Amino acid sequence: MVDTRNPKAYQTRRMTFSACHRLNSPFLDEAENEEVYGKCNHINGHGHNYMVKVTLFGEIDTKTGMILNMTELKRYMEQAIMNLLDHKNLDKDVEYFKNRPSTTENLTVFVWNQMKRVMEKPDLLYEVEIFETENNIVRYRGE
Numbered sequence: 001m002v003d004t005r006n007p008k009a010y011q012t013r014r015m016t017f018s019a020c021h022r023l024n025s026p027f028l029d030e031a032e033n034e035e036v037y038g039k040c041n042h043i044n045g046h047g048h049n050y051m052v053k054v055t056l057f058g059e060i061d062t063k064t065g066m067i068l069n070m071t072e073l074k075r076y077m078e079q080a081i082m083n084l085l086d087h088k089n090l091d092k093d094v095e096y097f098k099n100r101p102s103t104t105e106n107l108t109v110f111v112w113n114q115m116k117r118v119m120e121k122p123d124l125l126y127e128v129e130i131f132e133t134e135n136n137i138v139r140y141r142g143e
């Protein structure tokens with residue numbers, strides 16, 4: 001029997017952005033916030049050079065040889081990530097973080113939701129991975 005399905009592959013693009021934040025939860029009181037977040041709860045906040053990787057999973061189109069043109073993916077990521085987060089104070093400038101802590105976990109969910117919103121074929125989105133530092137990494141797959 002001939003397998004007529006196109007092969008599927010994973011396609012990733014990465015971008016970096018700079019932002020500042022303070023870890024502070026509206027669900028905790030002042031003492032609890034200090035206890036949970038330690039130095040990251042300091043009133044002055046702090047900054048990160050975040051690296052974000054967006055991965056798609058889909059069929060390689062026979063005619064184009066692509067899942068999605070990287071130029072398109074770049075445009076989506078600029079709309080969903082750079083325009084909203086680069087050189088921003090996450091807690092003050094981004095509505096989403098006004099009622100939840102700006103942890104990397106929550107940031108991956110935010111980026112996932114924004115990517116879904118701007119992509120023409122949102123079902124291609126497979127994973128959002130954010131490096132807060134070289135050592136602190138969170139991955140989200142929409143679960």
Ligand SMILES: Nc1nc2c(c(=O)[nH]1)N=C([C@H](O)[C@H](O)COP(=O)(O)OP(=O)(O)OP(=O)(O)O)CN2
Nearest residue numbers: 023037040046048102103104105132133134135136
């Ligand atoms: N589960 C999470 N824990 C922590 C988060 C988070 O988003 N999710 N975030 C922080 C702070 O934002 C903090 O800034 C982390 O950075 P840093 O203090 O630089 O981290 P390290 O001490 O691990 O520094 P390395 O250079 O990466 O070793 C804290 N916790």
Ligand SMILES: [Zn+2]
Nearest residue numbers: 021040046048
């Ligand atoms: Zn931080």
